[in-house]
Amino acid sequence: MPMPPLVKVGVWERGKFIGCVLFARGASPHLGRPYGLTPFEVCELVRIALTKHETPVSRIVAIAIKFLRKNSPNLRLIVSFADTRQGHHGGIYQAGNWIYAGRSAVCREFYHEGRWKHNREVSGGAFGGSRRVADPSKLPQRKSEGKYRYLLPLDKDMRLRLEHLALPYPKRSEPITRDKQAMAGSTGTAEG
Structure with missing residues (x-):
């Protein structure tokens, strides 16, 4: 389970609960340090867990972020990681115009x-x-080969400070099938 405090955003479609989006401190207590931020100014999107749904995941994430921003006005940056071993390349972050900033450490x-x-x-x-x-x-x-790191600046100044880190978006190397997800140990989360 991610480190507290957690912000849990429930997701419903047509009155039925279909999952949640979780934001937390992340695995590193120094998540914001490379960007000159305190732990109170940065969080990690740590989990997107959804059952069968119709709404695009990028839309669900956008709504969850809107809720997070409203309830955490001092937040300036969201960080998230796409795990290539789970078959993710960060498509939902790319759809949301996040900055791709390279791979995390091995x-x-x-x-x-x-x-x-x-x-x-x-x-x-x-x-x-x-x-x-x-x-x-x-x-x-x-x-590990390192996960793809994505950054979502939440204000204009932060975007200007981070845009020099932007790299071309990675592409999905091959289609992911249920067999490949099972072999990779996928948890069924929708991370990209």
Whole structure:
């Protein structure tokens, strides 16, 4: 689960609950540091979880961001990541005119309880947590290739400060099928 505080935006279609969009502090306590922001001025879009729906995901995200901005007036930047191992390239962020700022850092992942997990999930080293696996070094390991990082400045000054980071949008390398999602361990979230 993402680090608190969380902003949970419920999503309904035709009166039926179909999922939520979650914003949080993110995995790094220093998320805003590279952009000169305090933890109170930046958040991460950490999860988009939807069942079957008709509305485009980019529209759902735009509505959730409008709600977030109204309730968090000091927020200046939203950061999000598209995980290529899950078959995501960030299409929903591209549709929303987010800035693509390259890949996140490479890190180690461990295979535990049927899926690949970030080092923090097995070591418990994040935020003073206790160790979750007795000896992570005995688990199968791989290096992540880094996720695509997207930035959404929420004011004109922030957009001007960050536009020099903009890189050409990555393209989806190949169509994603249900079989490929299952092999990648997809959770069924709609992240791009």
